[in-house]
Amino acid sequence: NAGVTQTPKFQVLKTGQSMTLQCAQDMNHEYMSWYRQDPGMGLRLIHYSVGAGITDQGEVPNGYNVSRSTTEDFPLRLLSAAPSQTSVYFCASSREGTNQPQHFGDGTRLSIL
Amino acid sequence: AQSVAQPEDQVNVAEGNPLTVKCTYSVSGNPYLFWYVQYPNRGLQFLLKYITGDNLVKGSYGFEAEFNKSQTSFHLKKPSALVSDSALYFCAVRRNPTDSWGKLQFGAGTQVVVTP
Numbered sequence: 001n002a003g004v005t006q007t008p009k010f011q012v013l014k015t016g017q018s019m020t021l022q023c024a025q026d027m028n029h030e031y032m033s034w035y036r037q038d039p040g041m042g043l044r045l046i047h048y049s050v051g052a053g054i055t056d057q058g059e060v061p062n063g064y065n066v067s068r069s070t071t072e073d074f075p076l077r078l079l080s081a082a083p084s085q086t087s088v089y090f091c092a093s094s095r096e097g098t099n100q101p102q103h104f105g106d107g108t109r110l111s112i113l
Numbered sequence: 114a115q116s117v118a119q120p121e122d123q124v125n126v127a128e129g130n131p132l133t134v135k136c137t138y139s140v141s142g143n144p145y146l147f148w149y150v151q152y153p154n155r156g157l158q159f160l161l162k163y164i165t166g167d168n169l170v171k172g173s174y175g176f177e178a179e180f181n182k183s184q185t186s187f188h189l190k191k192p193s194a195l196v197s198d199s200a201l202y203f204c205a206v207r208r209n210p211t212d213s214w215g216k217l218q219f220g221a222g223t224q225v226v227v228t229p
């Protein structure tokens with residue numbers, strides 16, 4: 001099984017550019033989420049989804065959009081990149097239930113110049 | 114308010130010695146607590162969780178954690194550390210008992226360095 005697949009692995013953008021980070025999972029998980037990881041701050045939740053067509057904001061949603069048209073895919077869109085969005089982004093998925101462990105992708109390392 | 118704290122940025126231990134990584138939490142109600150490990154350039158991997166029941170939880174790779182309600186702690190332990198245990202460890206807690214699935218709060222992480 002591929003698990004959670006994130007593309008691209010690395011990306012460099014200029015301030016003001018837009019881009020989409022892709023996330024796909026093949027485990028038929030209902031729940032998916034996006035986090036950003038910054039040094040000394042752990043992981044912070046950006047957006048999450050509890051099923052196709054349902055999304056909600058996390059802790060740091062500003063500057064990001066998401067959609068969930070299928071169970072498998074949960075793309076994250078940066079509308080107008082800013083240097084403060086330089087980070088490592090992780091997508092995760094899990095089965096339904098608040099006590100279920102999350103499965104993480106290997107991350108996208110994004111630099112905004 | 115901080116929901117989960119990992120007081121040590123780094124823990125150094127010699128191979129074969131016991132390893133402890135500390136975590137304290139501050140949520141109301143019954144917390145759901147998790148430990149994850151991150152190897153370089155990889156995503157987080159689930160180690161273990163406490164939901165209810167026995168305070169001593171056993172997980173992957175020989176790790177275990179003890180839930181202590183009076184001290185609001187959930188320390189990760191391993192009796193005999195390996196060099197391959199060197200990684201970044203994260204504690205996580207569901208912040209609010211009424212929060213939906215997505216809202217886990219992660220600690221800042223503790224770097225574990227195991228020397229031969």
